[in-house]
Amino acid sequence: MPFVNIRITREGATKEQKERLIQGVTDLLADVLGKNPKTTFVIIDEVDTDNWGIAGESVTELRKK
């Protein structure tokens, strides 16, 4: 019964891409650890680039460089 939280910047991931992430992670946990897909949860959080920092700056600022 794994729980997976994927956090990405909000930059236009499509519904189809999110379905692929959900399917891919669920398959991975079944393959590697034998986890039951029926009780595998995946939550994708999309985070505004103003709210995600790396190297001391927001991604909004980093994208300008």
Added chain:
Amino acid sequence: MPFVNIRITREGATKEQKERLIQGVTDLLADVLGKNPKTTFVIIDEVDTDNWGIAGESVTELRKK
């Protein structure tokens, strides 16, 4: 000083229902563990059904079945 994070799909929980969740969890921690309500935090995250997967599919797709 417990911290509780409740994650649900964004499907119309009302403000009154969210108040009941906050009150209920806070009472539970006081009853079971004697935790002080004044320093009990509860955060409710509502997640789009496209972004929540179970059994390898998004809840959006599961709801169609």
Added chain:
Amino acid sequence: MPFVNIRITREGATKEQKERLIQGVTDLLADVLGKNPKTTFVIIDEVDTDNWGIAGESVTELRKK
């Protein structure tokens, strides 16, 4: 299919108390939002008092006062 994460300090919660937290939160989500207990996940994290801060100090220090 809610997901609940309860974080408490590691100060001797018993297995029986943890069962009561799991049951209580699951019931609450069924009562308030009609959520199916079968797909309600609860994870309890117990955090060392050195690693939990409030008011600018660790709980270890606060407990000494």
Added chain:
Amino acid sequence: MPFVNIRITREGATKEQKERLIQGVTDLLADVLGKNPKTTFVIIDEVDTDNWGIAGESVTELRKK
């Protein structure tokens, strides 16, 4: 390679304030633990006041008092 998640109520934090949080936390981890800023991630989550509870009530209700 620290990961920091800051959760605050959504009450008008500006982009400039969020930049200061990102910079400040990144500097703190470099100063105290020698962590490399290049691989320090900071994510700020802004939470609606209806969805944040303390002392058994939402912040929305607490703000009215």
Added chain:
Amino acid sequence: MPFVNIRITREGATKEQKERLIQGVTDLLADVLGKNPKTTFVIIDEVDTDNWGIAGESVTELRKK
């Protein structure tokens, strides 16, 4: 720069299995969203079965049935 948190019960996942989870999730994010592996973080949390509940019971109890 995705961040992925995988939570599983603590039931003997090996170092090699954890390496495969880390590699697999990192590849998935590169394949589906073009994310740079160099700034993809994965954290695996292993949770005691007493501390993970589903359907109102701990996994410890469910495993006995």
Added chain:
Amino acid sequence: MPFVNIRITREGATKEQKERLIQGVTDLLADVLGKNPKTTFVIIDEVDTDNWGIAGESVTELRKK
């Protein structure tokens, strides 16, 4: 009433360093956003290097290079 979760690898952070992180983050939130230290929570999670991945490998492996 901010909540901050700092995740670092478990590589010997001392109690004194953790106190400095707690104090530093609490001060930062007071300085930048005027948040009340009394209701600022900080939780530090120390993660085994086998369980933290970056660039598709665990930190355990990266440290060997």
